[in-house]
C-alpha cells in the first residue's frame with residue numbers, strides 16, 4: 001500500500017498483534033460442516049453489483065496491498081455510512097470469490113454474526129439480519145442451522161478486543177442502532 005494513502009487512513013489504536021489474535025479467534029467455522037455447501041458460497045459471490053467489504057481501521061496491517069485476489073479502493077469516511085468520529089479514508093476491498101482462507105478479513109470471519117452494543121453499552125453478538133436475511137440460510141433459518149457455541153464465544157471475545165478502539169466501538173454502536181430500527185420496521189412483520 002502506498003505510504004501517502006496509508007497516512008490518510010482512519011487511525012486505529014489497535015496494533016498488528018491485536019488483529020493477529022482476532023484472526024486466530026475467528027479461525028473457526030460457524031456451524032458443523034461447510035456452510036458454503038448450503039448456499040453455493042453466496043456471501044463470497046458478487047450477490048449485488050459492487051459488493052465488497054470495508055476493512056476496520058488498522059486492519060490494513062494484515063495485508064501487503066499486493067494480494068492478487070483483492071482489488072483495493074479507498075473511500076472517504078465522511079461520504080459513506082461511518083460515524084462522525086471517523087476522519088480520513090477507509091480501505092474497501094473486493095475479492096474474486098476465492099481467497100486464502102487464513103487471510104480473509106474480519107468481516108468475512110464474523111459473518112453471519114455482527115457485533116451489537118445495547119443502549120446500556122453491553123456487547124453481544126447477533127445474527128446479521130442487516131445483510132444476511134436474503135442471502136444466508138444461517139440467518140434466515142437459524143433453528144435449522146444453529147451456530148456452534150464455540151464460534152459465538154470466540155466472536156464475542158474477538159469483538160471485545162476490537163471495540164477497545166473507540167472508533168470501532170462508535171461504528172458498532174451506529175450499526176446496532178440501525179439493527180434496532182430495522183428489527184422494529186413494519187416490513188419485518190411480513191417474515192414472522
Ligand code: SF4
Pocket residue numbers: 035036037038039040041042043044111112135136137138139
Ligand atoms: S455464511 Fe451464510 S451465505 Fe456465507 S457461505 Fe455460509 S451459509 Fe452461505
Ligand code: SF4
Pocket residue numbers: 043044045095096097098099104105108
Ligand atoms: S475474502 Fe474470502 S471469505 Fe471473504 S468474501 Fe472473499 S472469498 Fe469469501
